[in-house]
Amino acid sequence: MVIGLSSNKPMNELFGFLLSGITVGFIYALVGIGFTVIYNSSGIINFSQGEFVMAGGMSTVFLLKAGLPLGVSFILAIMITSIIGIVLYKLISYSKDSSQISLIILTLGFAIFLRGLAEVVFDKELHTMPSFVGDGSFDMLGTVLTYQSIVIMVVSIVIVVLLYFFFKKTKTGQAMKAASINVDAARLMGINIKKVLMINFALSAAIAAIGGVLLTPITSTNYEVGIMLGLKGFAAAIIGGLSNPFGAVVGGLVLGVLESLIAGYVSSEYKDAVAFVVLLAILFFMPGGIFGNTKAQRV
Amino acid sequence: MLKIENLSCNYRQIIALSDVSLHINRGEIVSLIGANGAGKTTLLRAISGLQNTKKGKIYFEGSDIAKLESHDIAKLGIVQIPEGRGLFSILSVEENLRLGAYIRSDKDVQNDIEKIYIQFPILKEKRKEYAGTLSGGQQQMVAVGRALMSRPKLLLLDEPSMGLAPIVVEEIFRAIKELRDKGTTIFIVEQNAFLALSITDRAYVLENGKIVMSGNSNELLRDERVKEAYLGA
Numbered sequence: 001m002v003i004g005l006s007s008n009k010p011m012n013e014l015f016g017f018l019l020s021g022i023t024v025g026f027i028y029a030l031v032g033i034g035f036t037v038i039y040n041s042s043g044i045i046n047f048s049q050g051e052f053v054m055a056g057g058m059s060t061v062f063l064l065k066a067g068l069p070l071g072v073s074f075i076l077a078i079m080i081t082s083i084i085g086i087v088l089y090k091l092i093s094y095s096k097d098s099s100q101i102s103l104i105i106l107t108l109g110f111a112i113f114l115r116g117l118a119e120v121v122f123d124k125e126l127h128t129m130p131s132f133v134g135d136g137s138f139d140m141l142g143t144v145l146t147y148q149s150i151v152i153m154v155v156s157i158v159i160v161v162l163l164y165f166f167f168k169k170t171k172t173g174q175a176m177k178a179a180s181i182n183v184d185a186a187r188l189m190g191i192n193i194k195k196v197l198m199i200n201f202a203l204s205a206a207i208a209a210i211g212g213v214l215l216t217p218i219t220s221t222n223y224e225v226g227i228m229l230g231l232k233g234f235a236a237a238i239i240g241g242l243s244n245p246f247g248a249v250v251g252g253l254v255l256g257v258l259e260s261l262i263a264g265y266v267s268s269e270y271k272d273a274v275a276f277v278v279l280l281a282i283l284f285f286m287p288g289g290i291f292g293n294t295k296a297q298r299v
Numbered sequence: 300m301l302k303i304e305n306l307s308c309n310y311r312q313i314i315a316l317s318d319v320s321l322h323i324n325r326g327e328i329v330s331l332i333g334a335n336g337a338g339k340t341t342l343l344r345a346i347s348g349l350q351n352t353k354k355g356k357i358y359f360e361g362s363d364i365a366k367l368e369s370h371d372i373a374k375l376g377i378v379q380i381p382e383g384r385g386l387f388s389i390l391s392v393e394e395n396l397r398l399g400a401y402i403r404s405d406k407d408v409q410n411d412i413e414k415i416y417i418q419f420p421i422l423k424e425k426r427k428e429y430a431g432t433l434s435g436g437q438q439q440m441v442a443v444g445r446a447l448m449s450r451p452k453l454l455l456l457d458e459p460s461m462g463l464a465p466i467v468v469e470e471i472f473r474a475i476k477e478l479r480d481k482g483t484t485i486f487i488v489e490q491n492a493f494l495a496l497s498i499t500d501r502a503y504v505l506e507n508g509k510i511v512m513s514g515n516s517n518e519l520l521r522d523e524r525v526k527e528a529y530l531g532a
Contacts, residue, residue: 171401178387178398184349185385190373190402190449 012142017264018257019140023149023218025256026156027053030211031233032240032248033163034204040180040243041200043100047107048088049208050230051114055081056209057221058118061127070132078209084114085205089198111226118223128220152214159207160249167245176200180243208233228272235275238282241289250290254278300325300484301346301377301453306355306365308338308345315341316508319355323453328475328485330495330516332529333505339488340382342505343457346486347379348372359453374402376452380459384442388431392422395430395441399448408448415444418474436467443474454478456487460494472498492529496520504529 031049038046059080063073088110092103131148138145166173179186179196187193211229212221219225233248236255240247255275263271282289301323308316315338323329333339344350346357348369357365364372378399387395396415400408416423419440425433430441439459446454459475460468476498479485489495496502496516504512504525512525519525 174390174394174398175401177390181387181389182385185381185387186398187349187369188347188373188379188381188385189398189445190370191398192368192370 013264015141016143017260019143019145019149021257021260022253023152023256024215024260025236025253026152026249027211027215027229027252028232028236028255029249029252030156030159030207030214031229032236032252033160033245034208035234035237036240036243036245036248037200037204037207039237040245041176041197042092042103044092044103044107045234046088046201046204047104047230047234048111048114049204049233050226050228051111051118052081052085052205052208052226053212053215053229053233054118054221054223054226055084055114055205056212057216057225058122058127058212058223059209060213061129061216061221062122064129074213077213078206081209081212082202082206085201085203086198088205089201093194093197111230115223115226122223124223126220126222127216129216131217146218148214148217152218155210155214159210160246163207163245172199232275235279238279239290241291244289244291247289247291254290300327300360301486302356302358303342303346304356304358306342306345306357307353308341308350309353310341310350314508316345319505319508319510321503321510321513323484323486325484326479326482327501328479328487328499330487330489330499330502331505332489332492332495332502334529335490337505338508339490339505340457341508343379343381343455343486343488346372346455347377373449376450377455378446378449378451378453379455380442380446380457382457382461384438386430386438386441386445389429391427392430392433392441393426395445396422396448399445402449411448411450415447418477419444435463436470439463439467439471440474443471447478451483453484453486456485458488458490460489460491468494492525493520496525 031053034049034052035046038044056077059077060073063076064070068076088107091110092106095103095106131146132151133147136147167177175186175191176196176199178189179191179193183193215221232255233252236251237248239251239254240249255278258278259271259274262274303319303321306316306319307314319342331339331342341350345352348364348367352365355365356363359375359377364375387398390398393412396412397408400411416426421437422440422444425437430438433441456475459471463471472494475485475487487495487499496519499516501514502516502519503510504519512519512522520530
């Protein structure tokens, strides 16, 4: 496809693809941040991350159906998902075999368990929910931008900024960062590693849940929506270097935009393949991610 | 202040310490010397709770701490500068110092950081730089400073001279002596026996996980067996 300069239409189309790519990209970023936060503190890749997204979205849908207001459902869903994160941490901490590979398999098993649980507790149907700010939209640069997209972008940016300040400026955040750099030294400083790990799992789950709630009005949700979202988030984290939460944000945006462009200009059938092609390319050619963070080779 | 009774530890199925007993009095500076692999680091790790003990007791100010978690031991006032210094390499010098005060909740932390800067002026210059980018000597200063930030009752040092130029070692040891003069109790593990014996009050000699000798440092300095095995005379 050639982007003509004489007509505005192709440009508008491009802006449209970019905006929808960025919107979804922020969700991938939120899932990806969860991967990095847990990986940094424990060396584990948590394959339940996508199911945390699902749990957030599905819980909100069903709490709304039960008649609770949106705000309350939102907050309760985040709390429920955080508790699920803590349960996963407890399973990991009581595991007899503490090798990383068996703990990673444990997170995979937990993901399958959560999917099954969601199928039983909720159902197998596809659910959606109204946008938080109404279904309105406005024209921007000749393309349509929905209010929900704006909410997703704003909330995601706020979360990233808050996270940055949390890790940089608060005592708990610094302790978590210290523990991710040198566990033994952190313990010698009086930092309770078990508490740090638990906070990390709860935090990752909460961020994923927020992603799930934000995304539901746009793409709907069901019990197995976490599989694909988890893999996309994982790809986002890998692109960013796996140990850098802010790298995951860039990774998520890159992935979202690429997907949207491929879907728009080639075929939407190839959309999901993008994540895997990018994932493989990064692992082959830049195993440290696009920021070349050598900490990815953890010992 | 610290009393270890019949402590035994395994490290990866190998006996690392067997029946080690020693004590450190308040205000003393004591060293543990021994060859590489004698079990010195294991002993320090056991005191700090980083290493599981198999049997024996570790008393600190009268209570057994052998089964406590590391962070609880740190809260009691035992701080360790581990082998290799254990800095948070991708945090700034000042962030490292502030983390040293993690167990404190008082308002004097910033004041104490300024005091560390007076003792080691170079750290003030580099306070915004990543600790990992500093030279070995400067990193050791950060490690000492960070340990002091917790206001320790007992300071454990694992090989403070390792990998440092002699002139830097002198500076670090001068700082350690000053600390002792201010009343901090110090336990140093050192491979450099001459250095350790020349600044400590008493010393223990560890060989293959067992204490084989102990006594006043200046007596050990003159001991024929110590001279032959550790002082290269």
